[in-house]
Every structure is written in structure tokens, then in C-alpha cells.
Amino acid sequence: MSDEKQHIVPYSTFVVVLVALLALTFASIGITSIELGGLTVAAALIFAIAKTYLVLAYFMHIKYDKPYIGIMVGLIFLLFLAVVIITFLDYFYRV
Amino acid sequence: MQESQSAIQASYLRTPGRFKGFLGWVTSTDHKRIGLLYLYSIATMFFVGMLLGLAMKLELVAPGKTLMEARDYNATFTVHGVIMIFMVVIPGLPAVFGNFLLPLMIGARDVAFPRINLLSWYFYVAGVVLILIALLFGPGTPDTGWTFYAPYSFKTGTNMLPAIFGAFILGFSSILTGLNFIVTIHRMRAPGMGWMKLPMFAWTLYGTAWIQLLATPVVGITLVLVALERLFGIGVFDPALGGDPILYQHLFWIYSHPAVYIMILPAMGAVSEIIPTFAQKQLFGYKALILSTMAIAFVGYLVWGHHMFTAGMSGTAQYAFSLLTFLVAIPSAIKVFNWISTMYKGSINMQTPFYWAASFIFVFMIGGFSGLVLGSLATNIHVHDTGFVVAHFHYIVFGGVGYSFMAAIHYWFPKIYGRMYDSHWANIGWILFFVGFVSLYTPMFWLGMKGMPRRYYDYLPEFHGANILSTFGSWILAMGFIVIVFNLIRAARSGPPVGPNPWNGKTMEWMVPSPPPVENFEEIPVVGENDGPYNYE
Amino acid sequence: MEKTHQAHHEHYDPEASKIGMWLFIFTELLLFGAMFIIYSVYRYLNPEAFHLAGEELNTLIGAINTVILLVSSMTIAMSTSAIRKGNIWLTQQLLAITLVLALVFLVNKYFEWGSKFSHGIFPGSEYMLANYSQGEILFFGLYFVMTGLHAVHILVGMGLIIWTMIEVRQKKIHQEKYDLLENSGLYWHLVDIIWIFLFPLFYLIH
Numbered sequence: 001m002s003d004e005k006q007h008i009v010p011y012s013t014f015v016v017v018l019v020a021l022l023a024l025t026f027a028s029i030g031i032t033s034i035e036l037g038g039l040t041v042a043a044a045l046i047f048a049i050a051k052t053y054l055v056l057a058y059f060m061h062i063k064y065d066k067p068y069i070g071i072m073v074g075l076i077f078l079l080f081l082a083v084v085i086i087t088f089l090d091y092f093y094r095v
Numbered sequence: 096m097q098e099s100q101s102a103i104q105a106s107y108l109r110t111p112g113r114f115k116g117f118l119g120w121v122t123s124t125d126h127k128r129i130g131l132l133y134l135y136s137i138a139t140m141f142f143v144g145m146l147l148g149l150a151m152k153l154e155l156v157a158p159g160k161t162l163m164e165a166r167d168y169n170a171t172f173t174v175h176g177v178i179m180i181f182m183v184v185i186p187g188l189p190a191v192f193g194n195f196l197l198p199l200m201i202g203a204r205d206v207a208f209p210r211i212n213l214l215s216w217y218f219y220v221a222g223v224v225l226i227l228i229a230l231l232f233g234p235g236t237p238d239t240g241w242t243f244y245a246p247y248s249f250k251t252g253t254n255m256l257p258a259i260f261g262a263f264i265l266g267f268s269s270i271l272t273g274l275n276f277i278v279t280i281h282r283m284r285a286p287g288m289g290w291m292k293l294p295m296f297a298w299t300l301y302g303t304a305w306i307q308l309l310a311t312p313v314v315g316i317t318l319v320l321v322a323l324e325r326l327f328g329i330g331v332f333d334p335a336l337g338g339d340p341i342l343y344q345h346l347f348w349i350y351s352h353p354a355v356y357i358m359i360l361p362a363m364g365a366v367s368e369i370i371p372t373f374a375q376k377q378l379f380g381y382k383a384l385i386l387s388t389m390a391i392a393f394v395g396y397l398v399w400g401h402h403m404f405t406a407g408m409s410g411t412a413q414y415a416f417s418l419l420t421f422l423v424a425i426p427s428a429i430k431v432f433n434w435i436s437t438m439y440k441g442s443i444n445m446q447t448p449f450y451w452a453a454s455f456i457f458v459f460m461i462g463g464f465s466g467l468v469l470g471s472l473a474t475n476i477h478v479h480d481t482g483f484v485v486a487h488f489h490y491i492v493f494g495g496v497g498y499s500f501m502a503a504i505h506y507w508f509p510k511i512y513g514r515m516y517d518s519h520w521a522n523i524g525w526i527l528f529f530v531g532f533v534s535l536y537t538p539m540f541w542l543g544m545k546g547m548p549r550r551y552y553d554y555l556p557e558f559h560g561a562n563i564l565s566t567f568g569s570w571i572l573a574m575g576f577i578v579i580v581f582n583l584i585r586a587a588r589s590g591p592p593v594g595p596n597p598w599n600g601k602t603m604e605w606m607v608p609s610p611p612p613v614e615n616f617e618e619i620p621v622v623g624e625n626d627g628p629y630n631y632e
Numbered sequence: 633m634e635k636t637h638q639a640h641h642e643h644y645d646p647e648a649s650k651i652g653m654w655l656f657i658f659t660e661l662l663l664f665g666a667m668f669i670i671y672s673v674y675r676y677l678n679p680e681a682f683h684l685a686g687e688e689l690n691t692l693i694g695a696i697n698t699v700i701l702l703v704s705s706m707t708i709a710m711s712t713s714a715i716r717k718g719n720i721w722l723t724q725q726l727l728a729i730t731l732v733l734a735l736v737f738l739v740n741k742y743f744e745w746g747s748k749f750s751h752g753i754f755p756g757s758e759y760m761l762a763n764y765s766q767g768e769i770l771f772f773g774l775y776f777v778m779t780g781l782h783a784v785h786i787l788v789g790m791g792l793i794i795w796t797m798i799e800v801r802q803k804k805i806h807q808e809k810y811d812l813l814e815n816s817g818l819y820w821h822l823v824d825i826i827w828i829f830l831f832p833l834f835y836l837i838h
Contacts, residue, residue, distance in 0.1 A: 008716045009709075018706040025698050025831075029691065032836040044832035051828045059709040059821045061814075069654055076658050079309065079396065080665045084672070086397055086415060087345055091673055093409035207648045274655045282648040308655055312663035320670075320777065328756035329773035330766070331670060336773075337766025342673055346666055 009064065017058045024051050100592055103513045106610035124209035125613060130195030131511070132216050134504075137183055137191060138580070140223065144178040145573060147171050152535070152569040154552055155562050168552035169238035170253075174230055176241025177258065181265045182223055184496045185354055188361035189307070190219070190272055192503050193300045195511060197276060199604035199611060200294045202285025202620045207278040211271050218268035225261030229254045240550065242351070243318065245332035245343035249325040256325060259318045266311045266318075269357070273307030276300050285603075287622035291385075294602045294628055295378060298385050299364025302392035306353045306360075310396065314350030317343065341406050348399035356395040358492060360388060362499030363430055366452045369506050370434050372600045373449035374441030377629050380433040387426030394423050404475045413472055420470035427463055431456060446598070447521040451502030454529050458498055462490030465540065480550075483543025486536045494532065501528070501579065508583065509597045513610040514590030516582055524579035531572030538565045601629040646811040653815040657822045660785075664826050667778050671833060674770045681767020686838045688753075689775070693744050694835035697737050698827065704733035705824040708793070708817045718807040720800060727797050730820065734790050741783055745776075775834055782830060785823045792816040 028047035032040050057063040062070045103109065107127045114122055120132060151171055154162045163171065194212065198205055206212050230236050233254030239247050243262075248255055280293070280301050293301075320331050321343070330336030332343040371378040378384070400408060400416030408416075434456055443449065465487040468474045478484065509515050538561035543549075547558050554562065596605040607615060675682045711726035752759030755773050764772075796816045799805045805813050 008713050011710050011713060014706045014709050014713070018702060021702045022699060025695070025702070028832055029695060029836060032832065032838070041837050044836050048829050048832050052825050055705065055821050055825055055828070059705050059824075060818055065650075069651070072654065072658070076309070076661060079393075080662065082397060083349060083665075084669060086400070086412070086419075087669055087673065088676070089415050090341075090345070090400070090408045090412035091676055093411035095409065207645075208652060211652075270659055274652055274659075277655055278648050278652050281651055282645055308659055309662050312659040313666040316663045316666045316781075323755075323777060329777055330755070330769050331674075331773055331777070337674075337678065337770050339673065339677070342670060346669070349666070 007064070009058070009061070013058060017054055021051055021054055024054075102595075102608040102612075103592060103610060105612055106513060106608070107613045108512070108610055122213075124205070124213045126194045126198050126205050126209065126212060127511075127611060129212050129216055130191050130193075133186060133190040133194060133219070136216075136219065136223070137186060140178050140182040144175055144183060145576065147175040147178070149569055149573055151175065152566045155554070156566040157562075158554055158556055158559060160552070163552065165552045166238065169240075169550070170236035172550055173237050173240050177226060177237075177262070179493075180241050180351075180354070181262055182219075182226075184358045184492055185265075185269055186219060186272070187358060187496050187500055188365060188503065189276070189300055189303055189357070190216075191500075192296070192365060192507065193272070193276060193303075193361060196507065196604055197279060197297055197300055198283070199607065199615055200297050200602055201280065201283060201288055202603055202616060202622070203279065203283035204615050204619070206275045207282055208275050212275050215268040215271035215275070218264050218271065222261045222263075222265035222268060225257045225264060229256075229258035229261060233257070242347060243321060244347075245321060245324070245338075245340045246334060248321050249333070256322055259322050263315050263318050266315045269307045270311045273304035273311075276304040277308065280304075285620050285622055287624070287626075291382070292622060292626065292628045295367035295381070295384055295388075296361065296364035296602075299360040299367070299388050302388045303357050303360045306357050306392055306396065310350045310353040310357075313346055317346040317350070341403065341408065344403050344406055345399070348402045349396075352399040352402065353392075353396050355488075355492065356391055358496045360391060362455070362495050363388070365499045365503040365506070366434065366455050367430075368600075368602065369448050369452040369502050370437050371629060372506070372598050373444045373446060373452070374438045375444060375599070376437055376441040377627070378433070379436040379439075380429075381628055383429055384433050387429040390426040391423060394419060394426070398423060401470050401475070404472060405479045417470055417472050421467065424463065424467060424470075431460060444598075447516075447518050447525060448502050448506035448598075450522065450525050451498055451505060454525070455495065455498035455502060458490050458494030458532070462487060462492075462494050466491060478543050480548055481543035482539040482547045482549055485549045486539035486543060489536045489539075494536075497532075501525070504583065506598065507604075508586065509593045510604055510609045510611070512587045512590070513592055513608075514586055515593045515597065516586035516590055520578060520582040524575050524582060527571055527575030527578060529575070531568050531570070531575050533568070535565050535568030535572055538562070538568075644809065644811075646809070646814075649811045649815060650818075653818050657818060660822055660826075664778075664781070664829075667774070667781070668829065668833075671774050671778070674767070674774065678765075678767025678770060681765045682771050683838055685764075685768040685771035685775075686834065686836075689835050690744065691835045693740055694831050697740050698831050700733050700737045700740070701824050701827050704730045704737075705821055707733070708820045712810065712814055712817055715800070715805065715810045715813055716807060720806075723800055723813070724797060727793055727800070731790060731793050731797075734786055734793070738783060738786060741779065745779075748772075778830055779834070782823070782826055785826070789816070789820050789823050792819055 024047050028044055031043045031047070036043060056070075056073060062073065107125055120128055123129070150162065151168065154160075154168055154171075194206070197203075235253035237243075237251070237253045237255050237258045239251060239253075239255070243255070243259065248259075280297060284293070320329070323329050324332055328336070330338050332338045332340055334340055367378060367384060398416060398419045400412055401420045404413055404416075434452075465483070469478065469484060469487055505516070505521060542554075542558055542561050542565075545558065547554050593609060595607060595609050597609075598605075603620065604611075606620070707726045708730045711723045711730070714722040714726060748754065753772055754760075755776055760769055760772065793816055796805065796813050799812055
């Protein structure tokens with residue numbers, strides 16, 4: 001499988017990613033402690049999604065792997081999103 | 096002849112491994128042996144489920160109590176459903192024929208993870224044992240129906256926990272099979288076998304595997320929650336604690352509707368293999384069939400709500416689910432048109448597998464059309480939870496999977512055992528099965544339209560005639576099944592040996608001896624530039 | 633010929649085992665996905681109660697556990713780089729750190745759950761039935777189920793890491809063949825991702 005050998009991710013990259021993740025964590029703690037009403041949920045989720053992206057791309061190597069794994073992951077999230085939306089077609093419009 | 100005899104001696108059926116006999120089979124990681132292990136266990140469970148079905152039909156032969164009390168009837172249909180859905184039709188084609196054929200069809204020696212493959216059969220057996228424990232021991236046989244609807248599933252005093260846990264384990268077995276197939280198809284295709292050269296059956300296994308992988312965990316966690324609800328009262332589905340039982344139905348059907356496509360896609364795939372062989376033509380519309388397979392797999396994931404039209408969903412959700420349900424009909428119809436077009440102007444070789452495949456199309460279409468009646472909101476309200484629904488899903492699930500399974504076993508039988516069955520008796524079995532099937536389920540359409548509810552052990556006197564016809568049908572069907580099974584068992588033991596390719600099939604499994612040797616291929620085949628999906632040299 | 637020998641378990645395709653792990657991760661994502669659907673439905677139906685109940689959780693402990701998991705994720709990611717550079721010693725150290733961090737996470741969790749239990753907050757408790765609204769009971773029901781399920785995954789992940797360490801020690805995992813290490817890492821990151829969502833949903837959004 002020599003064609004599948006990609007470069008080894010340097011330790012420093014991981015450190016940088018960790019620092020970013022920690023920064024995002026504290027930022028999300030900070031932003032949710034402000035009273036934003038309904039936006040709090042959205043803000044917290046956006047930070048969580050950003051963190052997930054970093055973990056997927058760097059820690060889980062998707063950035064360095066063949067693209068199809070990343071595509072699969074993306075499709076899974078889209079499928080999940082579709083299921084959530086359809087489920088909420090019920091709950092949003094309940095009388 | 097001499098050659099065929101020696102093929103049997105040299106095949107996977109005989110070659111000794113570390114252990115001999117029974118142990119040699121249950122410890123083998125050979126995909127062909129695992130396929131047969133599934134075949135025998137699934138056939139056994141089908142027989143048990145069929146006996147329960149016969150008992151229900153016998154109860155319904157006359158109004159009032161004939162054979163059992165209402166409570167026993169509830170337990171009987173629950174057990175019948177659990178066995179038939181979780182142990183027969185969901186593993187059915189993928190686990191038996193997928194395991195046996197996938198590596199042969201794509202030119203590999205085995206699946207990607209042979210040991211996980213064996214593990215998934217162990218999980219299957221463990222799940223079966225757990226559910227049988229739930230049925231036979233403890234405070235009472237579960238009587239919730241196979242859907243385990245909340246809140247009754249954690250209020251009933253019956254032996255629910257082992258049944259739920261058993262269904263969870265069976266789900267795990269299904270996930271592992273699907274995982275194995277996806278990796279196998281991605282990584283182990285023979286050199287030169289591109290995606291557009293995969294046989295249809297492999298494609299449908301691929302679509303099915305994705306559904307197994309993505310839908311099963313949802314029901315897994317839902318069943319865990321029901322168990323936790325029973326044990327600790329967490330309140331998630333309990334209306335007394337603020338939970339929403341309809342949410343249980345959502346989650347349950349997010350799995351269990353796609354599960355129907357887990358069953359039907361490989362059934363369609365098997366039929367797509369059989370029809371070209373006996374029409375002696377190339378498969379018509381190969382790419383359209385692939386697209387429709389993936390479309391069914393995807394859209395089928397988003398239509399679960401049509402099981403809940405009367406449960407109390409919002410109107411908006413009902414419209415959406417009805418629309419999405421109708422969308423699934425399009426790729427299904429594309430498939431039917433492609434099969435018919437494959438036969439068109441073909442020189443049809445009328446053999447037992449073809450009879451089964453053709454009758455598959457017939458029952459599948461009746462099942463599909465009655466599905467549209469249920470998918471449209473207004474008619475659904477009329478026939479919801481009546482015999483109509485039962486007739487519909489037996490036409491689709493039993494008709495679809497059962498006929499395709501029979502077509503597949505009669506088609507690949509010479510490949511699996513290296514021997515041929517008696518086609519005279521096979522045809523008699525088919526006609527009995529078919530006549531029995533139609534007279535068993537067709538009256539239930541009428542009964543449902545007239546308002547006979549499902550899951551009742553009793554009915555009004557005016558429904559008597561149709562119920563008698565239905566019960567008679569069940570006996571004819573069972574007779575047909577027994578004829579078929581005896582014919583096949585006899586052939587497996589002492590049928591005349593056949594060569595590698597008795598039907599003149601064009602896919603790769605016919606290029607190796609029957610039965611195949613342990614290693615499948617002496618050398619991994621190389622698929623040439625110009626070899627299509629249905630002509631390998 | 634290599635091909636004729638690849639018949640059974642001997643043949644080694646790291647890409648295959650990696651896809652296998654990814655597919656398994658997908659099932660885990662959908663499993664927790666279903667839990668998140670349940671959570672969001674009940675949050676939508678009981679916004680006030682979820683707000684009140686969320687304030688009873690200790691954000692500090694949640695934040696500490698988040699940091700612990702993020703750091704452990706980094707150490708196990710580094711261990712893959714270390715093995716590929718052939719540094720067995722560093723690989724083992726990094727795995728050991730990951731394991732210790734996982735244990736610390738669980739200890740924290742234990743005390744967190746313990747303090748809830750001592751206040752009478754646990755599924756099916758009489759105290760909750762008497763003093764809490766239905767929405768709050770649902771919140772804590774989901775809290776215990778989801779963090780409990782996550783803790784089970786931590787345990788499984790620790791098992792995988794221990795297994796990996798044993799194989800590294802036995803030289804079964806080395807510079808050329810490290811798929812088990814990589815897969816344990818992937819699994820551990822999955823556990824991390826789930827926590828990335830659990831933390832704001834339970835501890836932050838009041």
C-alpha cells in the first residue's frame with residue numbers, strides 16, 4: 001500500500017489544533033454565559049460544529065486521507081440533518 | 096460427470112479444516128460456509144414462524160374462539176412478527192446469498208473481515224436464543240406486537256427485556272454484515288472490475304449494507320431506551336413523566352421502514368440476476384437499475400412516517416411523508432420496467448428459477464400498488480390497521496423476499512451444492528406455493544376494505560367466508576413449502592452432479608467449479624476492458 | 633505469488649480496516665444522533681424546564697472534562713505520528729497519557745453523578761417526582777442516559793487503548809503496520825466528538 005502513504009502529521013500541527021479547540025471551548029462558554037435568548041443554542045452549536053470539523057479534519061486525518069472518506073462523513077451528516085428536519089416537520093406544526 | 100463428482104470432493108463442502116463435522120462448520124470463516132449456516136438457521140426460524148402463522152389462520156377459520164384465547168393470539172402474532180422480521184427477512188438474502196455470492200461475484204477469495212463475518216452469525220444465534228428465552232420462560236410471552244410500541248412495551252408484565260435485548264443483538268449482527276459487505280465491495284474487487292462492472296446483486300447488497308449500517312443503530316438505541324424505561328423509569332417515552340410515545344414511533348420507524356428496503360433491495364438484485372440468464376439477454380438498463388437502487392435506499396430512509404398517519408402527527412408532516420412515500424414508487428417502477436424490457440424479445444428458457452422470478456414481479460407489483468393506497472392520506476385513514484395492511488406487507492415482504500429467496504435458492508442451488516434438484520417437483524412446489532399465497536392474502540385486502548381490523552382473534556360473522564378462503568390458502572402454501580424443502584434436501588444429498596454453469600449464467604460465480612473450491616479462484620481473475628457486467632470470459 | 637496466499641486472515645489491507653472503522657463510527661454517530669433527536673424534541677417541547685434544569689449542572693466540571701478529552705485526543709493523535717516515525721517509546725508514553733486522562737474523566741464523572749444522586753436526582757427517584765416538573769425529569773433522564781452511554785464508550789475506548797498498548801509491546805504494531813493504533817485513535821476521537829456536543833447541550837445552554 002505504498003501509494004497510500006501520506007506524509008506524517010507533525011506534532012506541532014496537533015498542538016496548534018488543540019490550542020484552537022481549547023480556544024473555541026472557552027469562547028463557547030463565554031458566549032453562552034451572555035444572555036442571547038434563542039441565539040444561545042445556535043451559538044453553542046456553531047462552536048461545537050467548528051470543533052467537530054477540526055477533530056475530523058486533523059485528529060481523524062480526513063484532510064490527509066483519500067477524499068471519499070470525507071465525502072461519506074459529509075453525506076452522513078446531511079442524512080442526519082434531513083432526518084432531523086423531517087422529524088421536526090411533525091413537532092413544529094403540532095396543534 | 097466424473098469431473099463434477101471430483102469438484103464436490105474438492106469443494107468447500109468437504110475440505111477439512113481444523114475441526115471436522117459440525118464444529119468444522121460453526122468455526123469456519125469461509126464465507127460460503129457462513130452463508131449456509133445462515134441458510135439453515137433462517138430456514139429453521141422460517142419454519143417456526145410459519146407454524147405460528149398457520150396457528151393464527153386456524154384461529155381465524157371461524158368467528159369466536161377456535162384454538163386460543165385473545166391473549167394467546169396477541170402473543171402469537173408478536174412472536175410470528177419478531178421471528179419473521181428480525182430473524183428471517185432482514186438477514187434473509189444478504190446474509191445467505193450475499194455471503195455466499197458476493198466474493199464469488201466480484202472475484203475475491205472471501206469477504207474483507209472473515210472473522211467478523213463469523214462473529215455476526217454468532218450474534219444472530221445469540222439473538223435468536225435470547226428471544227426464544229423471552230418466549231418460553233419468564234412471566235409471559237411478549238404481546239406488544241413486533242413493533243414494541245411505547246408505552247405498552249414498558250407497562251406490560253410480560254417478558255420484554257430478553258426480547259428487546261435479543262432484537263438489539265440481531266441488529267448488531269446485521270450491522271456487522273453490512274459493514275463487511277461495504278468494505279469488501281470497496282477494497283476487494285478483482286483487478287479491472289470497476290464499479291460499473293459489478294453485477295446488480297452486488298450493487299443491491301451495497302445499497303442494503305448502507306441502510307443496515309445507518310438505520311439499525313437508531314432502533315438499537317430506541318430499544319435500549321425502552322429497556323432503561325422498564326428498569327429505571329427515565330421517562331423518555333412515558334407520557335406519565337412527560338415523554339412522547341409518538342417519538343418512539345418516529346425512532347422505531349426510522350429504522351423499521353428502511354428495514355423493508357434492507358429486505359427488498361437484495362431481492363430485487365437476485366431477480367435482476369435471474370431474469371437475464373433465463374431471458375438469455377443482457378440486463379436491460381443496467382445503469383438505471385443502479386441509480387434506482389441507490390435512490391430507493393436514500394429516499395426509503397426518509398419515508399418512515401407513513402406508518403404513523405393516524406398516530407397524531409402534525410398535518411404538515413403527514414403531507415411530507417405521503418409525498419416522499421410516493422417518490423419511492425418511481426424507482427421501484429423503473430426496476431419493474433427494466434425486468435420486463437429484459438424479457439422482451441428474449442428467448443425465454445422456462446425453468447423453475449424463472450417461474451419464481453416472474454411471480455416475484457407479479458406479487459411485488461400487487462404489493463407495491465396496495466402500498467400506494469396506504470401511502471395516500473385519505474385512503475390510509477380508511478384502511479389503517481386493518482387486514483388490508485397485513486395483506487399489503489405480506490405481498491411486499493413475504494411476496495418480495497420469499498419469492499426472490501425461492502428464485503435465488505433454485506437458481507444458485509447447483510452452484511452451492513454442485514447438484515441439481517428435480518425440476519418437476521420444484522415446479523409443483525412453486526404452483527402450490529403461489530396458489531396458496533394468493534388465496535391466503537388476497538381475501539385480506541377485501542376484508543380490510545370492509546373494515547376487519549388486524550390483530551384481532553375474532554371477527555364479525557359476515558367476514559366468515561373470506562377468512563375460510565384465507566385459511567385454506569395458508570394450508571396450500573404450507574404444503575407447497577414442504578414440497579419445495581423436501582425436494583431441495585433430497586437434491587442436496589443425492590441429486591445428479593452438474594457442471595460449473597448449468598444455466599449458462601454470465602456472472603463470475605458461474606466461472607468457477609460447482610460447488611466452488613475453498614479458495615474460490617485458483618488465481619484472482621482479471622476483468623478485461625471490454626468485459627461488461629454480464630459477460631466475463 | 634503474494635495473491636495466492638492472501639486467502640484468509642493473513643492478508644493485510646490497512647485501508648480496508650480503516651474504512652471498516654469509519655463505517656462503525658457512522659453507526660455510532662447515528663446511535664447518538666437518535667439521542668440528539670430525542671433531546672432536541674424534548675428541549676423544543678419544554679424550553680423553560682430544560683433551562684432551569686441545565687443550571688443545576690456544574691459548568692466547571694463539564695469544562696474540565698472537555699479539556700481533558702481534548703488533550704487526550706491530541707495525545708492519541710500524536711501517537712500515530714510517533715509510531716510512523718518508529719518511536720515506540722513515545723507511542724507508549726502517549727497512549728499511557730491518554731489512558732490516564734480517560735480515567736480522570738471517569739473519576740470526575742463519578743463524583744458528578746454521585747453528587748446528583750446524593751441530592752436525590754436520579755431516574756425514577758421519588759424526590760424528583762415530588763419536586764420537579766416533567767420537563768426537568770426528562771432533562772435529567774436524558775442527562776443520565778446520554779452521559780452514561782458516553783461513559784460506556786469511554787470504557788470501550790480504554791479497553792481498545794489497553795489492547796493497542798499490549799500489541800505495541802508485543803511488536804505486533806510497528807512502523808509498517810499500525811492499523812489497530814489508528815483505529816483506536818479514530819474511535820477515541822469519536823468519543824471526543826460526542827462529548828463536544830454533549831457539553832454545550834447539557835452544561836452551557838441555560
